[in-house]
Structures are given as C-alpha cells and as structure tokens.
Amino acid sequence: MSSRTFEDKQPPEQASSGFEFLKGVGQVTGGTLLSITLLASSIVAGGLVGLAISFRNLPDVRQLRNFFPSETTHIYDIKGKLLTSVHGEANREVVPLDKISPNLKRAVLASEDANFYTHHGINPSGVGRAVIVNLVAGGVKEGGSTITMQLVKNLFLSQKRAFTRKLAEAVLAIRLEQILTKDQILEMYLNQVYWGHNNYGVQTAARSYFNKSSETLTLAESAMMAGLIPAPEEFSPFANMKLAKLKQKEVLGRMLELTWITQKEYDDALKQEIKLGRIRSFQGSALPYITNTVAQELAKKFGREALLKGGMRVQTTVDAKFQEMAEATVNKWHKTLLGQGLYKNQIALVSVDPRTHFVKALVGGVDPKASEFNRATQAQRQPGSSFKPFVYYTAFATGKYAPDSTVVDSPVSYRDGNGWYYPRNYDGGFSGAMSIRTALSQSRNIPVIKIGKAVGMNRVIETCRTLGIMSPMEPVTSLPLGAIGVTPLEMASAYATFANYGWQSPPTVIVRVTDSSGNVLLDNTPKPQRVLDPWASAAIIDVLQSVVNNGTGKGAALGRPVAGKTGTTSSEKDIWFVGTVPQLTTAVWVGRDDNRQLSSGATGGGMVAPIWRDFMVKALKDVPVEKFKSPSQFPRPKSN
Secondary structure (H helix, E strand, O other), rough: OOHHHHHHHHOOOOOOOOOHHOOOOOOOOOOHHHHHHHHHHHHHHHHHHHHHHOOOOOOOOHHHHHHOOOOOOEEOOOOOOOOEEOOOOOOOOOOOHHHHHHHHHHHHHHHOOOOOOOOOOHHHHHHHHHHHHHHHHOOOOOOOOHHHHHHHHHHHHHOOOOHHHHHHHHHHHHHHHHHHHHHHHHHHHHHOEEEEOEEOOOOHHHHHHHHHOHHHHHHHHHHHOOOOOHHHHHOOOOOOOHHHHHHHHHHHHHHHHHOOOOOOHHHHHHHHOOOOOOOOOOOOOOOHHHHHHHHHHHHHHHHHHHHHEEEEEEEEEEOHHHHHHHHHHHHHHHHHHHHHOOOOOOOEEEEEEEEOOEEEEOOOOOOOOOOOOOOOOOOOOOHHHHHHHHHHHHHHHOOOOOOOOOEOOOOOOOOEEEEEEEOOOOOOOOOOEEEHHHHOOOOOOOHHHHHHHHHOOHHHHHHHOOOOOOOOOOOOOOOOHHHEOOHHHHHHHHHHHHHOOOOOOEOOOEEEEEEEOOEEEEEEEOOEEOOOOHHHHHHHHHHHHHHHHOOOOOOHHOOOOOEEEEEOOOOOOOEEEEEEOOOEEEEEEEEEOOOOOOOOOOOOOHHHHHHHHHHHHHHOOOOOOOOOOHHHHHOOOOOO
C-alpha cells in the first residue's frame, strides 16, 4: 500500500479551534485574553505565511532539493559478506519510500501526524492549541509539530525549545511544502529521524532492533518503532521492553481509532512475539587489519568526511574465510615461536594474486585488539637477503648476465666514506667461483654485492622503484644485502610482478566502490602494465625455484613449483620468507616491535619458511598445480 493512500483515509478534522480551546485554559486577564485570541486567530487563519517576512534570516529550504543526508559506509568481503560499517555521529542507510514497510509508514503517521497528507506544513488547530498552552504556561509545554516541522527542526534549527523556534519551524515547514511533495518529505523524514542507539533513519533502526530490512517490518514491529520517536533511548526495547510494549499499544490504539487497522490486526499485533536484533552502532570489525587498511585507502582517495558520511559500499579483494585462516595461521605460529624462545615476536603476512595484484590476505600482527599498528602495511623493516632478487633481476635485464653466469665468492673490500667496508658471508667463509643460481640459492653475500657494483646501484634502485618499493635508498655498497626499510605488502607485490613475468597492477585491497545508489565511484578492475623485462623476470623466478629445491628455502617446499627467498638480517632482528606459485604470492615477516634480536641463530629458512609453507598448503588446497614459464619462452634482452 502506497503512503499516498493515506490522503483518502483521513478522518474529518476533530480538533477544536483555537477559540474553543481557550475555554479550557483557565483564568486569564482581559488584555492577555485579547492578545492570545488574536494570535490564535492569526494562526488558525494561516497567518504564519505573513509572519514569514519577519524571518528573513531563516535557512533557504530550496537547498533540500539537493540534500543528501550523511550515510554509513559499509565494507564487504569479495563475496558480499559485511565486514564492518564506518560512520561518524550518524549511523544511517538511506532507503526510498517504496522500500519502507507500509505498516511503518502508517504507524509513524498515526503516532506523529495523522493529517500529514491534508495539511500544508502546519496543522493550524494543533499549532494554535500549542501556542496558547505555551503562552499561558510561560514556556514551551506542548509541541503541536507536524512531520514537516519536525524535519526542518532536525535539519536546520537548534534543539533548544523556544517560542520563536516554534514559529521558525512553522515558517520553514510552509516553505518546504511548496517545493517538495508529501512523499519526498515523508521519505526524507523517515531517513532522517533518530531512532536511538546511534541509529538514524528507518533502515539502520530496523536492522538494529529486529535484524531485518525496513521493507519487511510487521505491524507489531512498526508500531513499536513508531513509539520510540519521542524518546528513543527511554522507550527502547533493549532498555525497557515493558515500556516499549506500552508505547506500541498506544500507537496501535491510535491506528485503530483512525480506522487504519482492524480490531483483528490490533489484537494480532499485540500478541506477536517480538524478536530483537542487537545494537550495531560502533561495533568493531571482525577483520580489522583488512577494514582499517580499506578505510585508510578510502580516506586517502576521497577524504575522511566522505568515508564517515558518504554512504559508500566497498567490495574488498579478500574472502573473509581465507583471511580468518591466515590470521589463525599467524596466531598458531606466534605461540609456536614463543615456545622456541622467540619472545615478544610479531608476525605479518601478506598474500597477493600475481595475476591481478589483488590482496587476498593481510595480517598485520598477532593480535589486532592489543595493537592497531599494521605491520603488513606500516612497518618498514630490513628485508635482508630477500632483497637479493632485485639485484639479480637488474643484472639479467641488462642482457649481460644469465642464471648460469659465473661470479667469484672471494674476499673483497670497498672504500666506504673515510674507511673501508669488508663484506662477509653469513658463514664467514668463501666458496670461490659459482653461478648466479648457486650464489642466490646459498644466499651468498659477496657475489650479490659484486653484481650490484657491476650493474650500478642506481639501476638497482630504479628496479625497486618500478616494483613499488618507495623507501629511501642510497646507492651504497651494502644496498644489495637489504639495508633499507620495506613493508611486507611491498615485498609481496614485488615478487608478484616477477611471478607475472613483468606485468603489474597497483596492489589493492579494494575491488570496487559505489555510492548508496549504486553509482560507481572507484573501479579497480586490473589494468596490468608490463613494467619489467619478461625474460629477466622469468629468469629470476627460475633461479628462485632453485632456492626452494636445493637452497636455503627447502622448508617452503610444497611438492609443486615454488619460487622464493629467505631473508635474515644482521643480529637476527628481522627474518623473512617471500615466495610464490603462479597463482599466489605470499610474504611472511617475523620480528619484534622494539627492533631487538629475536634469538641467536634465528633464520628465515629455519623459522619463517615453515610458516609460509603451512599457510600456502591451506591456501592452495583446491588450486591446481601450475608450472612457471621457462625463460626460453621469452626473447633475451640485448646487452646494454
């Protein structure tokens, strides 16, 4: 039933005129009586239109033609599961009038303004009666507000009760009714009104009180909601079900009196069991590492005001169950590492689809409740030897080097400022001539420094920038050993670009953003660009497979093609494993927030590769085995 049909159902005007009402007011003086009578007469006759001249400073109601109320932003996983809602003061979801239950429209009109579809913004007898009572009482005792008056009060005027404000409400209500239809005003009111517990508008209120859409509210639920409007927190069924039922009965009684419902509907509604939902406003997120990252990205793109009030609908790149599995894996290994003596350890994990650069899992620490700091996106930590592939890729891209090119692992020294730098291998020894494949598999330090020096450290930095690593870097001799700060997200994204043979899209946790009407605000459909040489990318992936098959990354073996690299910094402050299969790239970091040593002898291969493997076994459970493309499938770059 359309709310328009109420116009046909309005009973004849029952209220007494302002003059008749005076008889019951009490004893007043002759002068006062004359003043009151004249004022009441002017109101009943529509004299407020004339008073409008006195209110030149009132807001311009014409701006409401383009009014968009603040709305809650909702963040969903990739399958449409709600992860969290973000809002400022007002938690609101706007719905059109035809998506609101006719039961609720009838209940609100019966309770608040039964003559809504016949008056022109004010109810003369109601306002006249209220004005007289308030004048005699010497203050505001009675409202007499129509729905239109309540709407302009909520949108434009302070909540302070005053006689002049009541007149201003009336003037604005008359003006508003001249530019908007009754249905537009009712729709705006139902979406604007406060229903308690930080719920603004019918939709969020219906979801909070009854766990359903406003479109499906029953008569019993609608009457209870309508009864909340005068004092939502006081009459709330969450706070006092007995009082809420009493207000429900009052509303149903008014609807029956107006013949808008039958006696049977009245009786059935009173008997209906009310099943409450739960208070939803200001709830935390079940997956805060994801939703906080999304919120930061939205605020950066659209501004914080739009995030809190813009009513955006955000589809993320993650599957909630997949993310929960990643968090459970991190939590399990945190406890395991504690048992191995790695006290106060933190773990971050980022998983990226190399084909799209969509983030599939992002875990920023072992307990989001204990710390909001997101180590996956905010912690700049040294990558150690997991940085070495960037150096070797740069060498391959020159066309002068290949996986089997020879490099000599022997003592060397370099001028460093006023002194000399003598690089060392992790084991302290030297192994002589070896291929680049062997040097990377065994994570030898001196060969990668020699190659870095040969191709030029500035070229290595250029590769890093192309891969999205934006930390400050200097072309110093120790750069190839990972003497910079990077985030796990940067590392996962960089390796994902290798795994996709040089094709790259910006890494993101957001697939799509729309407004509440479905208009697209942001579409992150991947638009890959080839940013690296394909042969050099395939060559580094080929060498990184040797790391897992015969080198320091054996603990990451999955029984399917895997390319990856361990990373261990000096003094064991940061340990890593970054690895990939053709369909999924994952970076895992372990360290301490205070940047102290984890444990003597802690290594990426010994302690992080097993975490990576455990996660990837679960992540790839139903994913078919794929091989990487051979470098021979791509043309080798010409030497430069």
